[in-house]
Amino acid sequence: KAGVTQTPRYLIKTRGQQVTLSCSPISGHRSVSWYQQTPGQGLQFLFEYFSETQRNKGNFPGRFSGRQFSNSRSEMNVSTLELGDSALYLCASSPVQSTDTQYFGPGTRLTVL
């Protein structure tokens, strides 16, 4: 089975721009979770999608949004980028529950200048 893929792997944007990141889960997995990782902060949960619906949401501002398509692929969007949004964004898929074992993608490294 192919693993979780994320595109792009690296991205450089400037403040005020918006960005869209993509995640393709393992085939058959219906839950996709997104995390932000910054130095010293560990993995911070952004949100989780299941069957095209946001099922759970972390404590991030409304500039962070996402969606999931019928094939379980998910996108994450960040609008009006700030310098502090520079981070590694990881997505993870699991069969049904976000509390199942999660399988992580390689991440997208976002740099905001």
Place this chain on the structure above:
Amino acid sequence: ILNVEQSPQSLHVQEGDSTNFTCSFPSSNFYALHWYRWETAKSPEALFVMTLNGDEKKKGRISATLNTKEGYSYLYIKGSQPEDSATYLCAPPGGSQGNLIFGKGTKLSVKP
């Protein structure tokens, strides 16, 4: 919000040393704890899922124990090797829908 503490933050050992580190979590409403290993330039990889008090899981030289009553789990590595160098993360479910809450991890460096 669930508070997950991992200690120590970092650890430097020599090849062949055995080591252990701790994950602390609230014991109320517990139902599972995940351990992940995250090597540099790779993705986090699942090690164990533990559910029962007194659970002990083993994978090669790595093992973990669980105490749900007092809210902690230990991860042990016997005879550390350089390839064990990674950040080890623990994560109990904790969100309103049960999403995993990750600790900040213990970064292990094993010198040859």
